[in-house]
Every structure is written in structure tokens, then in C-alpha cells.
Amino acid sequence: MKGNVYIYILVMALVTYIIRALPLTVIRKEIKSPFIKSFLYYVPYVTLSAMTVPAIFTATRSVYSAAAGFIAALVLAFLRKGLLTVAAGACLAVFIAELFLI
């Protein structure tokens, strides 16, 4: 590591907090621009999808166990299971798959 870890942490914390605090303290009226509203609407889903695929396939010891975890998560989320159930179900699927694979 070249940089100072604490400066990295400070940058992370500051940027993240400013993003959260600005609208809550500054905006007292409704945003009117349909384009900005639509853009902001899509950002969470697009970011999380781009972060998940393809990274999830290298998150475990085998591409196949990762795929098992991904499928389990997709199925559980499609059935509208909660956060904890989906995350735990994905982990369990990886664990079981690796019993056979590794």
C-alpha cells in the first residue's frame, strides 16, 4: 500500500457522508427535472447489478459454487424473501456445492 490507510478511510467517510447529508439538509422542495429523477431512480439498481456481475463468480473457491450461490439468491429474492434469508441462503448454497466440488 502506497497511501496512508487513514487518509483513505477519511476520504471514504467524507464523500459518503456528504452524499447522504446534502439533500437532507439542503433540499426543502421537490426536484422537478424528470431526467434527473429518472437517472437517480436507476442508479441503485444499475450500480448493484454492475457490482454483482461478474464479481460474484470469483467470490468463492470455485466458479460453480459461486453460480450455485447466485442462483439460490436469485430464486429466494424472486420469492421476495428478506435480506437475511437471501444472503444466508446464498452462503449455504455455496457451502453445500463445495462439499461436492472441493
Added chain:
Amino acid sequence: MRSNPSDSVKNFKEGVQAGIPIALGYLAVSFAFGIQAVSSGLSVFQATLISLTNVTSAGQFAGISVIAAAGSYIEMAGVQFIINLRYMLMSTALSQKIDPDLPVYKRLGIAFGVTDEIFAVSIMRKGVLAPAFSAGAIITAVLGWVLGTFLGAFSGEILSAALISALGVALYGMFVAIVVPPARENRNVAIASLIAAGCSSLFYFAPVLKEISSGTRIIIVTVAVSVLSALLFPQGTEGAANEG
């Protein structure tokens, strides 16, 4: 909504109740974060400090990969800005949900806990959002987030490789749980998410493009696909206020 003290206690308790399942979900993911942070070269203290000061799953995972890759501070700021940009939407939605006369220090407190999950339980509250509810939910959820990080960072080395491998998908499981239900309701969200996953994979595998760092890749894909989606499928007001 100048609430009396007993109302505040009731709201705070309801906040704690809403925060408990979130805290449990966070435990698994932050445990995985703690393991990964330590294996990226951070100390237990640094890993825990990141969780306490950031309280953001995706941003933190991306952050430690920037640290591990010795990226610049500017890249770190850019990655955090783009990955956490969704909090700006949530913070904006919450700004419409609180008492217009709420003092700034209380707004700053609510802002600290703007995460996907805490936002979801806050925006679903009936009527005006009471700061005491936010306080209860935030304290409970953050406790789970920080504790899980500490435990993961502290015990990562003694866990079996099989368990660490299994926990590696916890974060992505949480992401899937956030994206899939709205994608099921709204075809545009489903299309945008699929395009994002496709573009991200293209950048990961294609020659030349694969030289781009993962943080920059997510910035480019997010901005491009969100702009494209906003132009092709504009959303009405109702969607923006209701989605977590």
C-alpha cells in the same frame, strides 16, 4: 410534529424493532467484509473504523479494493461518489418525508444512517418520519454492522476456508435481494439491471477494456446505463419515492 417525550420513546422502540432484522442481515455481510478487509492488509481496528464511519456495504468493499490496489485518493473519492450516489436519491426522498422545520443537527443524524435497508423501513413509515424512529433503527443496525465487521476481522484467520468461501457471496446475496423484487415489479428496472450486468461483464473480459480498474468500470457502467435508461424509460415521481 413537536412530539412529547412518550411519543419519542415509542418511536425509538419501533425504530429498534425495525432495526433488528437489518442488524442480523448486516452481521453476515459485515462479517464477510471484516474477513476481506484483513486479508487485504488492513488491521482489525482499521476494518472496524471503516464500518463505523461509512456504514455502506458496496462502498466499503470497493474502498478496500482501492486501498489494496494502492489507487489514488481521487480514484477513491470517485468510486465512493458513484457507488454511493444512490444514497443521494434516498436522502432526497427522505427530505420530503421529514418535518420541514426539523433542525439541521437532527437532519445530519438521519443522514448518517441512509443505507438501502434503513431507507426502506424509514420511507415505508406512515406520515412524517420521526427522528426518534431513525435513531432507534440506525443505532441497532449500525451496531450489527460494526460488531459483524469486528468479529469477521478478528476471527477470519481461525475460520475454515470453506466457511470463508461461503461467506464470500453474502454481500452479493444482499445486492440480489435489493434488486430482484423491484425488477420483478418494473420491467424497466429489470432491463436496466440486465444491461448493467452485461456491460460490467464486457468490461471485465474484453481486450483493452479489461485493463480498466474495477472501481472505474463501475463508475462508467453506472453513469452510462443510468443515463441511457433515464432517456429510454423515464420514470414518474411515484417510483422514485417508493423504491429502496
